[in-house]
Amino acid sequence: MNGEARKTRNAPKCPRSARYKARTETGYGLRTCFEARIRRDTKPDLVARFGGIPLLRKKDAVLIDRVPVRPPHPRKELIHRLLTRRCELCSDPGKVVIHQVRKLANLGQTGPGQPAWAAKMAQMRRKTLVVCFTDRPRERPPRPASCLLGASIVTGTS
Numbered sequence: 561m562n563g564e565a566r567k568t569r570n571a572p573k574c575p576r577s578a579r580y581k582a583r584t585e586t587g588y589g590l591r592t593c594f595e596a597r598i599r600r601d602t603k604p605d606l607v608a609r610f611g612g613i614p615l616l617r618k619k620d621a622v623l624i625d626r627v628p629v630r631p632p633h634p635r636k637e638l639i640h641r642l643l644t645r646r647c648e649l650c651s652d653p654g655k656v657v658i659h660q661v662r663k664l665a666n667l668g669q670t671g672p673g674q675p676a677w678a679a680k681m682a683q684m685r686r687k688t689l690v691v692c693f694t695d696r697p698r699e700r701p702p703r704p705a706s707c708l709l710g711a712s713i714v715t716g717t718s
């Protein structure tokens with residue numbers, strides 16, 4: 561016997577495959593599988609099974625493609641928020657401005673002392689807020705002289 565034949569059809573069966581070979585009951589009769597079983601006295605046996613599946617085609621199967629579920633959160637991009645032309649604090653339509661803070665940490669502690677605009681920004685986790693002129697925050701945090709962000713974006717119907 562040459563080496564190739566020994567590797568394929570005339571090779572003796574692996575003793576491990578004979579050890580784990582088992583038969584399992586399926587809806588279509590007994591099927592051969594490989595099974596590792598740990599017997600336990602008080603609990604059901606622990607069984608790991610490979611195979612034992614009836615490989616039959618279901619001719620009457622109906623394929624149902626699932627429609628991907630869109631994320632429940634709408635887009636929060638600034639341009640879309642700005643184009644609504646509504647104040648995010650009072651929902652009034654009209655002229656709006658963008659209020660922006662440098663960091664969310666600059667909004668201060670949450671609580672009764674926090675302004676409504678800061679609480680809204682903290683709730684939205686956004687550094688920008690679209691507000692009307694009446695709700696626009698008057699106080700500005702001190703900014704370093706090197707800060708170049710000074711202009712507000714103003715839009716609205718005119």
Ligand SMILES: [Zn+2]
Pocket residue numbers: 647648649650651652691692693694695
């Ligand atoms: Zn407003």
